Amino acid sequence: xxxxxxxxxxxxxxxxxxxxxxxxxxxxxxxxxxxxxxxxxxxxxxxxxxxxxxxxxxxxxxxxxxxxxxxxxxxxxxxxxxxxxxxxxxxxxxxxxxxxxxxxxxxxxxxxxxxxxxxxxxxxxxxxxxxxxxxxxxxxxxxxxxxxxxxxxxxxxxxxxxxxxxxxxxxxxxxxxxxxxxxxxxxxxxxxxxxxxxxxxxxxxxxxxxxxxxxxxxxxxxxxxxxxxxxxxxxxxxxxxxxxxxxxxxxxxxxxxxxxxxxxxxxxxxxxxxxxxxxxxxxxxxxxxxxxxxxxxxxxxxxxxxxxxxxxxxxxxxxxxxxxxxxxxxxxxxxxxxxxxxxxxxxxxxxxxxxxxxxxxxxxxxxxxxxxxxxxxxxxxxxxxxxxxxxxxxxxxxxxxxxxxxxxxxxxx
Numbered sequence: 001x002x003x004x005x006x007x008x009x010x011x012x013x014x015x016x017x018x019x020x021x022x023x024x025x026x027x028x029x030x031x032x033x034x035x036x037x038x039x040x041x042x043x044x045x046x047x048x049x050x051x052x053x054x055x056x057x058x059x060x061x062x063x064x065x066x067x068x069x070x071x072x073x074x075x076x077x078x079x080x081x082x083x084x085x086x087x088x089x090x091x092x093x094x095x096x097x098x099x100x101x102x103x104x105x106x107x108x109x110x111x112x113x114x115x116x117x118x119x120x121x122x123x124x125x126x127x128x129x130x131x132x133x134x135x136x137x138x139x140x141x142x143x144x145x146x147x148x149x150x151x152x153x154x155x156x157x158x159x160x161x162x163x164x165x166x167x168x169x170x171x172x173x174x175x176x177x178x179x180x181x182x183x184x185x186x187x188x189x190x191x192x193x194x195x196x197x198x199x200x201x202x203x204x205x206x207x208x209x210x211x212x213x214x215x216x217x218x219x220x221x222x223x224x225x226x227x228x229x230x231x232x233x234x235x236x237x238x239x240x241x242x243x244x245x246x247x248x249x250x251x252x253x254x255x256x257x258x259x260x261x262x263x264x265x266x267x268x269x270x271x272x273x274x275x276x277x278x279x280x281x282x283x284x285x286x287x288x289x290x291x292x293x294x295x296x297x298x299x300x301x302x303x304x305x306x307x308x309x310x311x312x313x314x315x316x317x318x319x320x321x322x323x324x325x326x327x328x329x330x331x332x333x334x335x336x337x338x339x340x341x342x343x344x345x346x347x348x349x350x351x352x353x354x355x356x357x358x359x360x361x362x363x364x365x366x367x368x369x370x371x372x373x374x375x376x377x378x379x380x381x382x383x384x385x386x387x388x389x390x391x392x393x394x395x396x397x398x399x400x401x402x403x404x405x406x407x408x409x410x411x412x413x
Contacts (some may be wrong), residue, residue, distance in 0.1 A: 003230075004305060008141075010186045023064070023065040024053070024062035024063060024064060024065065024129070025062065025063045025064075025065055025068055026060060026062060026063075027041050027042075027052075027060060027061055027063070028054055030050075030063050030068055033068060033072065034071075034072060034075075035066075035163075037158050039405070040405060042287070043405040043406065044071070045061070046406075046410075047406065049062075049071060050063060050067065050068070050071055051063070051067060052137075061190035087235060087243065089235070089388065089391060090102065090391070091122060091232060091234075091384070091387050091388060091391065092232045092233065092234045092384070093251075094233070094234055094310055097311050097312060097313055097314050097315075097316060098316055099229075099233070099316050099317065100232070101104065101118065101121065101122060101232065102121060102122070106228065106229055106231075106317070107229070107314070107316050107317070107319075107320040108226035110224075110228040110229050110320055111221075111225055111226050111320075111324075113228065114224065115199060115201075115202055115203060115227040115228050115231070115380075116180075116201075116202060118228050118231060118383075119180070119183075119231065119383040120176075122231060122232060122383055122384065122386075122387040123172075123175075123176050123179070123383075123387050123390055124172070124346040124387075124390065125151045125173055125176045125390075126176075130365070131274055148273075148371045148374065149190060149369070149371055149374075149375040150263075150264065150269065150371065150373075150374055150375060150378050152189070152190070153186050153260070153317060153375075153379075154257065156185065156186045156189055156261050157182065157186070157253055157256050157257050157260070158253070158257065160181075160182055160185060160253060161251060161253030161254070161257075164178065164251075164253070165378070166403075167249055167251040167252070167253055168249075169205050170246075170249060170251070170252075172390050172391045172393070174385040175244075175252045175386065175389065175390055176386070176390070178252050178253075179252050179256075179382070179383075179386040181378065182199040182252070182253070182256065182382070183202070183382055183383070184202070186379070187202060187205050187206050187209065187379065188205070190206075190209040190375075191209060192196055192208045192209055193208070193209060193210070193211075193212055193369065194207075194208050194209075194210075194211050194212040194213060194214075194215075195208055195212075195213075195214050196208060197215065198215050198220070199220075201219045201220070201224070202224075202227070203221075203223040203224035203227060204220050206223065206227075206376070206379065207219065207220055207223055210223075210363075210366075210368045210369055210372045210375065210376070211366045211368045211369075211372070212367060213366050213367055218327075218328050219328065219366060221324075222321070222324045222325070222328065222362065223362075224377070225320065225321065225324055226359060226362060226376055227376065227379065227380040227382070228380075229317040229320060229321065229355065230317065230355065230359070230376065230377050230380035231380045231381065231383040231384050232381070232382060232383065232384030232387060233310075233381075233384070233387075234310075236268065237262040237263075237267075237268050238259040238260070238262040238263040238268060238269070238381060238385060239259065239384060239385060239388050240262070241258040241261060241262035242255045242256070242258050242259040242385035242386075242388055242389055242392075243388050243389070243391075243400070244258065244400045245257075245258035245259075245389075246388070246389040246392035246393055247392055247395065247397060247398055247399055247400050248397070248398055249268075249393070249397060250279075252362075252386060252389060254384055255385055255386065256382055256386070256387040259381065259382070260378065263377075263378060263381065265334040269377050269378055269381075270374060271304070271305070271356045271369075272305075272356045272359050272360060272373035272374045272376075272377050273371055273373060273374045274304045274305075274356075275305030275356040275357045275359070275360040275373070276359075276360035276363055276364065276370070276372075276374075277304075277371050278296070278303070278305065278360070279305070279334075279337055279338075279341075279357065279360045279361060279364055280355075280364065281296075282296075282337045282340065282341070283333055283334070283337050283364070288340075289336055289337045289339075289341075290340045290343070290344075292340070293340045293343070294343055294344065295333045296344075297344055303341055303344060303345055304356065304357065305341070305354055305356040305357025305358075305360060306341060306344075306345045306351065306352065306353055306354060306357060307345070307348075307349070307350040307351065307352065307354060307355060308350060308352075308354045311350070311352070311354070312350060313350075313352065314352050315352060315353065315354040315355055315358075317354075317355040317358065318353045318354050318355045318357065318358035319358075321355065321359065321361075321362055322335075322338060322353070322358050322361070324362075325358075325361060325365055326360060328365075331364075331365050334361050334364055335361075337361070338353060338357070338358075338361055341353055341357060351406070352368075358371070358375065359373040359376060359411060360373050363376075399412060
């Protein structure tokens with residue numbers, strides 16, 4: 001196709017330069033046509049994917065329109081180099097410092113809906129409800145696993161996947177059934193450390209595995225709210241990893257494992273444990289919370305569990321959890337420590353408490369195990385990863401295949 005010819009889309013291509021009877025595009029024009037940066041065009045040339053020419057009297061490299069069009073056609077099925085396509089999702093919206101699940105305010109759902117009901121809403125199916133508990137007998141007795149409960153959960157996921165001979169079924173109802181059973185099984189497999197559960201709801205059963213304190217209705221309601229609030233958060237790192245696994249048609253077990261892989265670390269799931277350790281140190285400071293916060297800011301310039309890359313002025317999840325703690329009362333020192341953290345970051349850019357610190361305060365308030373905050377986060381977020389997997393299974397396979405721009409040593413010759 002030549003510029004100015006009888007092309008069905010004559011405006012798709014920028015006006016080209018004419019030399020020696022042929023049409024040519026400049027590097028900048030090629031970048032516009034392909035939707036990439038000029039550096040990517042140079043990379044295509046260095047790899048031999050595009051040929052450039054020089055013409056006397058014209059500055060810079062030129063590219064024949066026909067060749068650019070052929071290259072564009074060859075790469076039309078995947079994004080340009082280094083670019084991952086925008087992911088369209090109907091699951092979670094974060095807008096104006098508010099969080100919505102399928103158009104419903106997550107903070108309202110937290111206090112008015114059971115976690116499993118919210119999970120079914122996120123997944124868009126109730127197929128898993130009738131099969132809860134059906135995998136408990138599949139999970140073999142586990143030897144003691146040193147380390148965090150999240151590590152034990154990862155082992156459980158692998159065992160459950162290995163035992164499922166139909167794990168490759170990615171139909172929505174089958175995925176929901178398997179995932180519901182997974183959530184149920186991993187909670188049951190965690191050791192009970194306190195009072196036996198008062199009921200059969202997931203929050204009831206999880207409470208007895210995290211806290212030695214009695215599971216009163218108000219406390220269990222708070223834990224249920226935390227699970228709902230942390231169930232999904234749009235395209236966080238763990239969710240991206242989960243969607244990549246689903247795009248490759250990995251099983252729901254592979255999806256959860258991929259999510260846990262990205263979740264593991266101090267910048268994602270582990271941030272809650274860092275916040276819990278920080279808050280513990282603040283409470284233990286003999287000179288008081290204000291001194292502890294000021295000292296930490298002097299050394300680190302920031303406080304764990306404060307600020308957020310998405311929210312600008314407030315984290316609605318944190319506010320909801322802290323309001324619940326205030327309503328339940330007890331251990332006033334926890335709230336005093338939170339107030340000190342708030343005062344310490346007041347006036348700073350995005351100076352507010354986020355869900356990591358609020359969840360840490362919740363865990364400390366009820367004398368939960370050291371990694372309780374991270375465990376709650378992981379159990380909750382599995383629901384979100386599965387929701388995104390169900391959505392991703394309906395998309396074209398292997399769509400996440402950006403092309404690397406090689407900057408290393410070129411081979412000889």
